Amino acid sequence: MPVTDVTTDAENLTMTVVADLAAPVERVWAAYSDPRQLERFWGPPGWPATFTTWDHAVGGRAIYHMTSPQGEKSSGAWEFLAIEEPHRFEVLDSFVDDDGTPLEGFPAMRMAFSFEASGDSTRMVTTSYFTSAEALEQVVAMGAIEGAKMAMGQLDAVLQDLRDYAQGKGTRVELLDDTHVRITRLVDGPRELVWRAHHEPDLIKQWMLGPDGWEMTECVATTTVGESYRNSWAPVGDTEGEPFGFEGEVLLIDAPRRAVTTERMQGMPTQTLNDLNLYEEDGATLVTVLIEYPDLETRDMILATGMADGMEESFARLEREVLSPTRS
Structure with a gap:
């Protein structure tokens, strides 16, 4: 600070x-x-x-x-x-x-x-x-x-070059206050493609999978304000766990710069506000997600699930499966 x-x-x-x-x-x-x-x-x-x-x-x-x-x-x-x-x-x-x-x-x-x-x-x-x-x-x-x-x-x-500031540092989590968390990750690819990877089902299914051993069973995406999205996952083979999913509504779209959505686990009333921002410099894109939780207890409970680790595995897969092939 x-x-x-x-x-x-x-x-x-x-x-x-x-x-x-x-x-x-x-x-x-x-x-x-x-x-x-x-x-x-x-x-x-x-x-x-x-x-x-x-x-x-x-x-x-x-x-x-x-x-x-x-x-x-x-x-x-x-x-x-x-x-x-x-x-x-x-x-x-x-x-x-x-x-x-x-x-x-x-x-x-x-x-x-x-x-x-x-x-x-x-x-x-x-x-x-x-x-x-x-x-x-x-x-x-x-x-x-x-x-x-x-x-x-x-x-x-x-003030720093974007790559000097964030490259190689993985997914970073900052606790801004009791209810706000900022997550940042530099991905090696252009903003336009990173935006599409967050909003086009065919691309989402390639990388937004979290840890290995899970598959996306449902992907309903939209960039229309007021419409709903829905993503579901299930374990594959011997992977332990129960199927789960998230859903929410689109509140704001400023393509390819910003998207704001609500998010809640399917079947649960508690929801967060997710504010996605993308900034490109020198062929790399800084992904920033500002999450607003309803209270401190919910914030700590969700972070304790290993959410950041799952996001890091997904971002690494985004670079490997979606962004790298475009440069080959």
Whole structure:
């Protein structure tokens, strides 16, 4: 987690975030001046950002929206007040509607970003200035502090080359809080094919099998919001275990970037929210699954089943059976 300190000052009407980043100043500046890189970390997990306008000049504007797993949108805009590459920039950050018009009743704030070299690393200080104590309190009450920490927690993956960051590290599980788990796995193949492998039955059946000794007996897939999917498995030969399956509904599709679904074991009422995101760089795709559990007990129970190990065996099979043949 790169954030080392977050402080609010009611007297001076400021909120300050300090982060230590394992990258030189120029690399950090590049991440903040490229909308495609900003999209990977500006929104907190579960609310990724999409920048639709980008005029990176003093007086220019950037307009973005963040989208929840249920498809709700929260939109904002930056007006660039100062740009001093690669050490600082300032923006006026406002809540806006779909047309980019500032929303009444929501506070605007001036944000100053500074980047200072510390050896091969960078100390970033972001100071937000508010017009009143009420505006500061409103933003804090909306979760700005926790949101900033979680959003910045995604920055390490952006600052490193994707292969350096994730290749060879297998399936990684991060406990974000009591009910949210982030699972990441780099697979050696293009995003378009990885997307198809998650949504086309003929491809799904080739790799989404978990440990050896199981077969997929049913695969109903869809990329239509509101429709249902259903996958079932059964042991083969001498493999011990009982047949089981998962089903759910599609909540959001942004092909080939993002898919959000509910998931529950067939015949059980408890369900999770699964937010799949795919990002490609240099011919490899980072698969990120953000899972929201109903409570801590359910989270720990499901993780204890060896879910991550089964996912790793499936991802390895995805590379071996689906992605490798396309490169031969």
